[in-house]
Amino acid sequence: MHGIKKIRLASITLIFSMLIAIIPAQVSAQETSKIHVYIQQELQQWDPSPFIKDGSTMVPMRALFEKLGFLVTWDADKQTAKAVRGGLSISLSINRGTAMVNETVYYLDVTPSLENGSTFIPLRFVSEAAGADVAWNESNRSVQVQFETDPQKRIHRLIDNVTHSGSFIQAAMSITSGDGIKNNGIIVKEITMDASGATAKVKFTADITVSKAVKNDRGVTISPVESVVYEITCDVYKDAFDQWLLQTEPSKMNYVLREKKPFMNTQ
Incomplete structure (x- = not known):
């Protein structure tokens, strides 16, 4: 025993x-x-916790919007969230691949989703739409969300965002008569502030590769045919929340062709 x-x-x-x-x-x-999210160097303690989906950091919707100072409404029938902060409005819908920032349409790399009863949204897209810079640190799996205070840099961020929007792509396709375009980069050339410092005129160039539908013995293919550089001007303004917003939508911007040449494939 x-x-x-x-x-x-x-x-x-x-x-x-x-x-x-x-x-x-x-x-x-x-x-x-675990994903660590810092907003203005403050570690966020969110429940439910952020996670990675298709390479994007997903965070709880209401927690992020409210931390950034937005008022949020939820349409249960359309499964759509609308967040408003001053003159800035951001709308996202569950499993929809597009979002609206004021009147500008954006394509999303990853769609908002419902996870165990909570709505999750892409951190980078929302933060950048709100005017922040976002940086990912792989070594400690952290995300830093920082708001720039310099007006010139904030306007640069706004223009960079806009030129990657679906609305800008559609406008560029219309201007170039292309069936597809690739935005190779933009350069902000000039920002002219008015006396009050509340509005500005922005002049920038966009380097674009234009593709068109080409018929051949295999059917129809979309192939690059030319490279163009447009000089574009638009107006921006600062609202009561000190955020810079687009006043001229992409379809109404002034486009002037500065360079045009046949597409050369360097590969």
Whole structure:
């Protein structure tokens, strides 16, 4: 009997030791996979927690919008969230690949989703639409969301966002008569502030590769045919929340062709 007790005691001790060894490993793995979100260097403690989806950091919708100072309304029938801060409005819908920032349409890399009853939205898209810079640190799996205070840099951020929007792509396709375009980059050439500092005229160039539908013996293919550079001007303004917003929508901007040449494939 004493031998049996010793065996049982040894078995229990072994199992307990194994559990002690496993638990720290599990906790460590959970900590390693956790996403840390900092807004203006303040660590956010959100429940439910952020996660990665298709390479994008997804965060709880209401927590992010309210932290950024937005008022949020939710349309349950359309499963659409609308967040408003001064003159800025952002609308996103569950499983829809486009979003609206005021009157400008944007294509999303990852769609908002419902996870265990909570709505999650892409952190980078919303933060950049709100005028912030977003940086990912792979070594500690953290995201830094920072708001620039310099007006010139904030206007640069706004123009960069707009030229990657679906509305700008559609406007560029219309101007170039292309069936597809590739935005190779923009350069802000001039920002002219008015005396009040509340409005500005922006002049920038956009380097665009234009593709067109070409018929051949295999059917129709979309192929690049030319490269163009347009000089574009638009107006922006600053609202009561000190955020710079687009006053001229992409379809109404002034486009002047500065350069045009046949597409040369360097590959």
